[in-house]
Amino acid sequence: MSITQQYLLDxxxxxxxxxxxxxxPGAEDWQVVREVREHRQFRAVLAGRPAHGRTRQTLGRWLHLRPRSTC
Structure with a gap:
């Protein structure tokens, strides 16, 4: 039974x-995504890590660590 069929039966x-x-189905997906993000930020603060910008910082470090080609 698909999700749509189950929804119609319910x-x-x-x-x-x-x-x-x-x-x-799917009506509350964005709310769940927001709650997961907030929970991860909360856990980061409790662990003493920055709550925002961690992905951007990591990508910036990776880009600066790569040797640049001299073409």
Whole structure:
């Protein structure tokens, strides 16, 4: 059974029982992504690491460490 079929079945059952419709699949995905990001930032602060810009700092270090070609 696909996600869409399960959602339609749950919606049908909820309407028959007079309950509110369940949230559509994927409706809360961005909220979950935000919460995961905030949790990672919180854990970084607790561990004494910077909470922002870690990826950019790492990429900057990698780019500066590579020997430059003299073409």
């Amino acid at each position: 919606t049908y059952r909820a309407r028959k029982l007079g309950e509110p419709d369940p949230p559509a």
